Amino acid sequence: MSTEKISFLLNWHATPYHLPLFLADKLGYFADEGVQVAIIEPNNPSDVTEMIGAGKADLGFKAMIHTIAGKARGFPIQSIGTLLDEPFTGVIHLKHKSGIDGSFESLRGKRIGYVGEFGKIQVDDLAKQYGMHPGVDYTAVRVGMNVTKSLQDGVIDAGIGLENVQMVELEEWSVQQGRSADDVQMLRIDELADLGCCCFCSILFIGNDNFIQNNPTKVTKFMKAIKRATDYMFAQPAEAYDHFVEIKPWMNNIVNRKIYQRSFRYMSRDLKNVPRDWNKVTNYCKRLAIVDDAFVQNQTNQYLSWDLLPESAPGFIHPTIDTGVLPPAVPVVTEEFTRSACCQVPVKTATTTVA
Amino acid sequence: MSTEKISFLLNWHATPYHLPLFLADKLGYFADEGVQVAIIEPNNPSDVTEMIGAGKADLGFKAMIHTIAGKARGFPIQSIGTLLDEPFTGVIHLKHKSGIDGSFESLRGKRIGYVGEFGKIQVDDLAKQYGMHPGVDYTAVRVGMNVTKSLQDGVIDAGIGLENVQMVELEEWSVQQGRSADDVQMLRIDELADLGCCCFCSILFIGNDNFIQNNPTKVTKFMKAIKRATDYMFAQPAEAYDHFVEIKPWMNNIVNRKIYQRSFRYMSRDLKNVPRDWNKVTNYCKRLAIVDDAFVQNQTNQYLSWDLLPESAPGFIHPTIDTGVLPPAVPVVTEEFTRSACCQVPVKTATTTVA
DSSP, X not given: OOOSSEEEEOSSSOOGGGHHHHHHHHTTHHHHHTOOEEEEEESSGGGHHHHHHTTSSSEEEEEHHHHHHHHHTTOOEEEEEEEEOOOOEEEEEEHHHHOOOSSGGGGTTOEEEESSHHHHHHHHHHHHHTTOOBTTTBEEEEOTTOHHXXXXXXXXXXXXXXXXXXXXXXXXXXXXXXXXXXXXXXXXHHHHTTOOSSOSOOEEEEXXXXXXXXXXXXXXXXXXXXXHHHHHHHHOHHHHHHHHHHHOGGGOSHHHHHHHHHHHTTBOSSOOOOHHHHHHHHHHHHHTTSSOTTOOXXXXXXXXXXXXXXXXOTTOOOOOOOOSOSOTTSOSSOHHHXXXXXXXXXXXXXXXXXX | OOOSSEXXXXXXXXXXXXXXXXXXXXXXXXXXXXXXXXXXXXXXXXXXXXXXHTTSSSEEEEEHHHHHHHHHTTOOEEEEEEEEOOOOEEEEEEHHHHOOOSSGGGGTTOEEEESSHHHHHHHHHHHHHTTOOBTTTBEEEEOTTOHHHHHHHTSOSEEEEETTTHHHHHHHHHHHTTSOGGGEEEEEHHHHTTOOSSOSOOEEEEEXXXXXXXXXXXXXXXXXXXXXXXXXXXXXXXXXXXXXXXXXXXXXXXXXXXXXXXXXXXXXXXXXXXXXHHHHHHHHHHHTTSSOTXXXXXXXXXXXXXXXXXXXXXXXXXXXXXXXXXXXXXXXXXXXXXXXXXXXXXXXXXXXXXO
């Protein structure tokens, strides 16, 4: 037997930036489009491309680098849109005890946590640039979804994470520990890797090739419901969060509200795959030897049935929007956030016009 | 392409009684058996039998009544073992405001929350016995996994839940609200429905028929790893919980520790499907017109490669075990728990010897 339900596998346990998906479900937007969706959450993010590739899930979320890597390994997957545009990613550490000074060289002798396989490939590639060898000059530790906890527990000295998720969790915890939010620092991978402006961690809507090919109308309707939820979220960000915590009551706390606030400016408004970002990350994957020169990008915008916005100027960052989910006493823009929000520098990729 | 990984879909978001599964993964017992497992969590419990039936997940957890109902509806699923033996289930309410006095009749005019379709069938069947009509004498409200929150928010006056999960959550919250844990009361469905001793909510290991038939060795190995984790949990319950909260740090709190403590005595030691319970629930499903007389029970113990314990005496309840996960000041056996732990009464089904 088969099922009419679209199974949708998240890239991570439910997190505030997944809001448009949950909202489309809760407000009946999927039902209005005539589609049924079973939302499922992984325990190991490294399972996602394989599960979708094998048709165990139809659609899901996954970062761009993994979407490219999955395809290159033979998993029949493709991106059909963008959820989160290029949140900053980097090597996060706690300054007061890490002994890390902002240079990659200061990671020598350290234990560096990573989520899954490609995190290690990235760290090893960076290290190579600096003449460092895995297992000799540093220890890579696979920690799955527990980057934050592993840093808190001192199991690792530094770990790969997102500016809008793990940094927020650690900043909140740091303050509770009697230290300042500034104790949480990030070495941005894009700066270290000389990728040019911004980094490579856009979170995409992906799907199984066969499922998409056999169900183009269903996929189009699914994305239409997501767009409607996205529009609602941009129009009424606080109300949207209220809906979200009705579904996930344990996220009705300050740290998840901050994650939502910090994630908000990365949320894609029109859900398009951005060619510039795809080119940049494809090139990065070539450098990492994850794909070869013949690689054809596994992405399409053909299931987005609305007018797409023009591609933003290189280095452009959407301004911070006050979502209204934080108590009045909590600043919307923290110092840490401002420092992370660079990307105003000229872009270094060959295809980009330098301002 | 296919995948070697077994996808395993939980019946609910991760909960302390799922511990053997997470432990088998974390301690490498699956790896020792040569099996890989992708653990995934649903957002809507009503998706589980359909997803497994459709082969979108290979194995999973599900309550016995849904496992029978799923099969009766044509989903090719079967039970290959038991995780949790008959935790008490009932209609939970908050005495101080519910206006419910312990009789089913006092539910007249109330809003009764249920998880999914079969919860409503059960409530409607009970109501029929008492001459009450859905939509007229009471309102059934589908709340999915949010039974606890819906009771807290006053969206419902009563809701179907488990003694070892939702009651614990509500008791903890009640005390925080300045009321006593005793404010949380349960009308036990088994008593109301005249089912005989205990109720019908055993949580089972289930799987897709084709997957099981095509992968008997893999399934046997999977269950062997689970048994090893179960043995570890019974031998070292506190250490087992420490491992669990390494994976799920947000469950390292008093309410989840209490859920673990309360769930512990329901945990199956040998993981067998219990014929007596199956007969009882099959008969109940016949009464609910979910299955007909020709129904063949979709359960087997053939993938359990160890000696099974003899079936316990009717009405037997494993004594409370102090798992050691609660602070010394917190009583292991609460008054509420003792009151719920009846089932010492003679059994009323035809096949049972009355003591």
